[in-house]
Amino acid sequence: MPSRYELLHWRLQAILRDYDMPGLEYIGKRMNHDGDSLVHWYRIGKAEIPLDMITELETEEHYDEDEKESDTF
Numbered sequence: 700m701p702s703r704y705e706l707l708h709w710r711l712q713a714i715l716r717d718y719d720m721p722g723l724e725y726i727g728k729r730m731n732h733d734g735d736s737l738v739h740w741y742r743i744g745k746a747e748i749p750l751d752m753i754t755e756l757e758t759e760e761h762y763d764e765d766e767k768e769s770d771t772f
Contacts (some may be wrong), residue, residue, distance in 0.1 A: 704750050708739045711756070 701709075714720060726740040732748050739750040 704738070706755060707756065708750055711741060711750075 703708045711723070715725060716722060722744050724742040725741055726747060727745065728737045729740050729749070730736070731751055741748055741750065741753070
């Protein structure tokens with residue numbers, strides 16, 4: 700069974716693949732802050748964050764004025 704971190708990594712990879720996310724970038728694998736294991740790292744804004752330091756992931760839907768959802772066709 701995949702670990703919590705593997706699932707989060709796969710979710711972030713899917714977001715990067717499917718959406719234009721200029722503030723999110725995959726950096727690669729590096730040693731974690733403790734220096735005891737290799738983990739995936741991401742750049743979020745200007746910060747470089749190891750995957751094991753990301754505690755939750757929230758997404759928001761944004762619509763352009765022309766793309767607003769409507770009940771009518």
